[in-house]
Amino acid sequence: MQHKSTCSCSRRHFLRGSGLTLAGFGAASLFPTPLIQSAMAGNLENANKRMLFFFLRGGNDGINTLIPHGDPDYNTTNRPNLYIPNTSSIDLGNSFAHLHPAMADVMPMFDDGELAILHRVGYPNTSRSHFDGQRIWENGDPTQPQMFEGWLARYIAENALASGAPIPVITSQVTPPLILRGNEKFVNIANPDQFDYLDDDPNRSKYANAWRSVFTDLVGLEQYRPVLSQTGVKLVDTLDEYRSWDQENWRPMDPDNPTDELFPVDDQAIPHSKGFAAESYAFFRSLKICALSLLESDGSSNGTRIAGSQLGGFDLHDNQVQNGNPTGGRHAELLSWLAYGMRSLRIVLSGAAIDTRTYPNIWADTIMTTLSEFGRTSIQNGSLGSDHAASTVVFVGGGGVNGGVYNCDAGTWPAGIMFGDSGRYLPERTDYRAVMWEILRDHMGASPAGLESIFPGYTAGGLGAQELGIV
Amino acid sequence: MGNSIRASLPVLSLLLVASLSYGAPPGEVTGIGFSGKDLLQWSATTGADDYNVYRGSTSQLASVGARCHGDEIAVLQFNTPAIPEPGASFYYLVTGESDVDGEGSAGSQSAGPARETLGRCDTVMRNHVLNRSGYGWDEWSEDRLATLGTAAYLAEQLDPASIDEGSNTELQSRLTDIGPPDRVEDLQAIAIVRAVYARRQLEQQTALFYSNHFTTQYQEVYNFFNVYNPDLVRRRLEATTLQARDEDTFRDLGFNGNFREILEEGVVGASMILYLDNDNNVVGRPNENLSREALELHSMGVDNGYTQLDVEELAEILTGWNVCKKETPDIDDPLAPCIPRNLIGTPGEPAGAWVRNFRVDQHDCSQKTLFLGTPYETVIPDTCDGLGDPTSAGEDDLYLALDAIADHPSTAEFMSTKLLKRFVSESPTQAMIDSVIAEWNDDTHPAGRGDLREVLRAVIEQSAFLDPDQAGSKIRTPFEHVVAVFRGMRGQTNGANTVAGYMNRLQHVLYRNASPDGYSELGGDWIGTTNLLERQNFGLDLTESIFINPDFSERIIPLLNDNGISTAPGNAEAIVEFFSDKLFGGALTVMEKQAAVDYLNTDELGQTTPYNDARIRETIGFMTGYPQFLEQ
Known part of the structure; x- marks a missing residue:
């Protein structure tokens, strides 16, 4: 038996391919029967389609992300410090919309028509609460802000996406996201570098197998028993597969700058040319595991289909920008991480990274999308920041996306619209559910029959008419 | 007798009769319900002071055993409230118990082997009480609970000052080793050490409940103290001191204060003002961050009786409140002068403390109204007219607003529900909530309306707290x-x-x-x-x-x-x-x-x-x- 010291720093590295199979259960029992009972046929052509999502928590300031320069209300009166002049931002070519300059890294994807940038995405009667707002974006039902079941979990259940795959869904964030909460439990990895038991085999197998047995047999009347049972079994069954990915030793490099890691997760001898702060590393670490999970699936219908993470810190009531420098400050920093991350994902998923491993090009089969609970007030507040508001911006990227600017052009942006909600907020033009349902239906092959269980009230609310044709 | 499964007609439950290890076995269970509630009845047995009821799922009869369902029932019947899932059924076991002989057996199956229970009610409920009023089993608390009995143990926990910690040598030496907190890591260590070793388990649970309810973030407080750069030791000390002072206050008020008082300490505590940006909230340039969370998170619950207009009005009410250092005699006076910034971090910095401060000239003096058009509408008068004391004009806005928020029925409802979720059940019934609200509204309590100890007592002393079905219904953080x-x-x-x-x-x-x-x-x-x-x-x-x-x-x-x-x-x-x-x-x-x-x-x-x-x-x-x- 190998003992460790009590130093919490001792975590082992697992060589690629050397993960030992836990003894005691064969392939037949390796993957528990999913709880999913009702599987409706989806579009089989989409069996290899993949989806990535990133929740920008805190409420991203859409107005300073996709800047409506054609609107005279975007000015230094309403936003004395936040206002970014035309000359500093990126012209998106429709004589109206500009992009925050910190997001220049997404421009190749945009120019190739693979990035849709959607303004004014939200839902009616936006909650100004972070917590209700995030739940609504994740539970898919604005009429039930206190409902704790995710729309993506319902999609998975409706389409039997999870059946049979070892890790059909993966998230990498501090706690599992509500968007995937439902009867089936999915793996969430808070820190990819620490996702394993303390000891090596054989001791690890001894307790992992014993625990697996206890969790498998768990019954009883207590309300959390089913969830505990599934989670415990899922954990043990996931670890072998996860270990085989050897994520710590996967370091794809930037083809345009070969000393730059596409996912900078720690300080390197040659500093990253972007100079990202160390606090960005956790975000890039999570993006890396999301990308790797999809690549390791290797085109098999048995692989990871959905991966997600989050980026926090968008609740910028103060110091959104530096005083006197609207393109500096916290918002710019967060957007720069997001933009570089989206660029890196595109590179690795299209097989274009400098990589010692050979992974296929799955970019055409992949869509990534952002979410955020609300935008910010059209007028800045007194603290170089902005307060909670209504609609916000969503980015949707992928090889099959109809790229471009949506809802931010002369034809869709009426005068005064920045104050069209309560005299303070930019109202939504497209419901977030219309965006997400397009992705599920037209990319992920969701059966239309499941629409009302995934997004209750979609049809009655006429949300289909708000679809933008982004996929 | 005593071994047969009875009554399998259109019944939701199956009943088993257990035998006792002493005296005569109880009579067979005779009463069976046919719908939502089943009334179980059995005959008295010689020597039994009371009875325990166990319940299991018939599908798990052989493998699992029955769990405690009714603890120390003094009468010969028990109303079982839960309904099995369709297609499932329950079985029940009854045991007798006496002070002299202890608890009888659960009987044997017809085939011979003893029937299994998942522990016994005594130990299951012992751990339940220790888990929910504290941080689980340890030797001292098991002994104390056995000595006092459940009711007296909980009453003692509700009076933490009566519990001797001076002789608790392991706690005292651990706290001494850590010393006065000068880094946030010390605060974190103290929280764990207290939870592990303190006999005042409920006090620690309660202090951390309110500390979590009015949570603040160390980093935001630390950022404020850049005035002490490059002395990072001092900077850490000052930030830690603010958070430590908050928690000490909550620890005290949680048993000796009322909600109005703890609301003020939480919402305009110095660390909260810094955390939620109220130091930037000034007239003409309002910042809604603190205002929104004060209504949504600290008192009333989201969208529960207030509107966006109230968020904006409260933000104006909160204008002018920030944080500065004051000399020791002035620390409780928001209007007292601040120590000049140019003295901070110099050898000449006077003794004192970083506390909340009110600036009349940064306050929005216009009239504000909370809960407009409701029975709780509260008008806070314009103070721009120069009448009254010009040096304090507007300070009272905050106190009037906190009065109105603390008095609002949504606040009693939200806080009662939150406490019940923490200590009793994640899905409290309306009756449970109402019983706590009734104590909240009783202004004859020592600390008046919203007396926090009496509210906590109402949470912990209600029957649902000791309902065996609640054991295991929550997940430990x-x-x-x-x-x-x-x-x-x-x-x-x-x-x-x-x-x-x-x-x-x-x-x-x-x-x-x-x-x-x-x-x-x-x-x-x-x-x-x-x-x-x-x-x-x-x-x-x-x-x-x-x-x-x-x-x-x-x-x-x-x-x-x-x-x-x-x-x-x-x-x-x-x-x-x-x-x-x-x-x-x-x-x-x-x-x-x-x-x-x-x-x-x-x-x-x-x-x-x-x-x-x-x-x-x-x-x-x-x-x-x-x-x-x-x-x-």
């Missing part, structure tokens, strides 16, 4: 889990270093939560693969180390020996039974206990070999990775 592991193993911890690393990986880092809603009280928010993995790793890490680290270790072997359990080979069943009782209230199945016995009897390759102390310790660590240990 990671903090509660880690502390319970230490307590259940006679653990040693300094509250820092290794355990701090685990609190990070478990995503439960006190005083550093980035989200103003605090850490969740709902179990569903804490169950995930990473969280389970790290809980399991923690139990292993604590019990696998070769070296006995006085700051991170357990004393499993002496605990066993002191209780007369031999640690020599060949005693695996008794060792597992001991910890099944202490860690789980006995509520493990035969199979689960056997899995631990097998673990103890085999080496890592699965070979049966005599165990040593190291394997005993690791086996107990392994048991803390059981799903039942996550429940409380």
Whole structure:
């Protein structure tokens, strides 16, 4: 038996391919029967389609992300410090919309028509609460802000996406996201570098197998028993597969700058040319595991289909920008991480990274999308920041996306619209559910029959008419 | 008699009759309900003072056993409220109990073997009381509970000052070792040390409940003190001092104050003003951050009786409140002058404290109205006219607003519900909520309306708190889990270093939560693969180390020996039974206990070999990775 010291720093590295199979259960029992009972046929052509999502928590300031320069209300009166002049931002070519300059890294994807940038995405009667707002974006039902079941979990259940795959869904964030909460439990990895038991085999197998047995047999009347049972079994069954990915030793490099890691997760001898702060590393670490999970699936219908993470810190009531420098400050920093991350994902998923491993090009089969609970007030507040508001911006990227600017052009942006909600907020033009349902239906092959269980009230609310044709 | 399954007609439940190990067996169960509620009835038995009812699912009759369902029933009937899922059915066992003879057996199956119960009501409910009023079983609390009985134990916990901590040498020496907190890591360590060692378990639960309710983030407070750069030691000290002072205040008011008082200390505590940006909230340039959370998170609950207009009005009310350092005699006077900034961080900096401060010239003096058009409408008058004391004009706006918010029925409802979710049930019934609200509204209590001790008493002394069905219905937070592991193993911890690393990986880092809603009280928010993995790793890490680290270790072997359990080979069943009782209230199945016995009897390759102390310790660590240990 190998003992460790009590130093919490001792975590082992697992060589690629050397993960030992836990003894005691064969392939037949390796993957528990999913709880999913009702599987409706989806579009089989989409069996290899993949989806990535990133929740920008805190409420991203859409107005300073996709800047409506054609609107005279975007000015230094309403936003004395936040206002970014035309000359500093990126012209998106429709004589109206500009992009925050910190997001220049997404421009190749945009120019190739693979990035849709959607303004004014939200839902009616936006909650100004972070917590209700995030739940609504994740539970898919604005009429039930206190409902704790995710729309993506319902999609998975409706389409039997999870059946049979070892890790059909993966998230990498501090706690599992509500968007995937439902009867089936999915793996969430808070820190990819620490996702394993303390000891090596054989001791690890001894307790992992014993625990697996206890969790498998768990019954009883207590309300959390089913969830505990599934989670415990899922954990043990996931670890072998996860270990085989050897994520710590996967370091794809930037083809345009070969000393730059596409996912900078720690300080390197040659500093990253972007100079990202160390606090960005956790975000890039999570993006890396999301990308790797999809690549390791290797085109098999048995692989990871959905991966997600989050980026926090968008609740910028103060110091959104530096005083006197609207393109500096916290918002710019967060957007720069997001933009570089989206660029890196595109590179690795299209097989274009400098990589010692050979992974296929799955970019055409992949869509990534952002979410955020609300935008910010059209007028800045007194603290170089902005307060909670209504609609916000969503980015949707992928090889099959109809790229471009949506809802931010002369034809869709009426005068005064920045104050069209309560005299303070930019109202939504497209419901977030219309965006997400397009992705599920037209990319992920969701059966239309499941629409009302995934997004209750979609049809009655006429949300289909708000679809933008982004996929 | 006593062995047959009865009444299987259109009945929701099946009944079994248990025999007693002394005196005459009870009569057969005679009453059966046919719809939502079943009334169980049985005949008196000689020598029994009261009866315990156990319930199980018939589909698990052989494998699992029945769990405690009614504890110490003094009459000969019991109304069982729960309905099985369609297609399922329950069975019931009844045992007699007396002070003289203890509890009788649960009887035997027709085929012969004894019927299984998941522990006994006495131990299940002992652990339930200790889990919910504190941080789980330890030796002192088991003894104290046995000495006083449940009602007196809880009454004593509700009066923490009456519990002697001076003689609690392990607590006192650990606190002395940490010393006055001058870094946030010290605060985190103190929280763990108190939770592990304090006899005043409920006081610590309550202090951390309000600290979490009014959560602030160390980093934001620390950022404010850049005035002390480059003296980072001083900067850490000042930030830590603000958060420590908050918690001390909450600890006191939680038992000696009312909600109006704790609301003021929470909402305009110096650390909250800094955390939620109110130092930037000034006339003409309002910032809604604190205002919104004060209504949504700190008092009324989201969208529960207030509107966006109230958020904007309250933001104006809060204009002018910031934080500065004042000299010692002035620290409780928001209008007293601040020590000039140019003295801060210099050798000439006067003694005093960083406290909340009100600036008349930064306050919006216009009239504000809260809860417009409702029965609770409160008009806060214009103070721009220069009437009254011009140096204090507008300060009272805050107090009037807090009065109105604290008095609003939504606040009583939201806080009562939150406390019930924390201490009793994640789904409190309206009757439970109403019973707490009634105490909240009783202004004859010592601290008046919203008396926090009496509100807590109403939460803890209501019958649902001692309903056996609530045992195991919640999930321990990671903090509660880690502390319970230490307590259940006679653990040693300094509250820092290794355990701090685990609190990070478990995503439960006190005083550093980035989200103003605090850490969740709902179990569903804490169950995930990473969280389970790290809980399991923690139990292993604590019990696998070769070296006995006085700051991170357990004393499993002496605990066993002191209780007369031999640690020599060949005693695996008794060792597992001991910890099944202490860690789980006995509520493990035969199979689960056997899995631990097998673990103890085999080496890592699965070979049966005599165990040593190291394997005993690791086996107990392994048991803390059981799903039942996550429940409380």
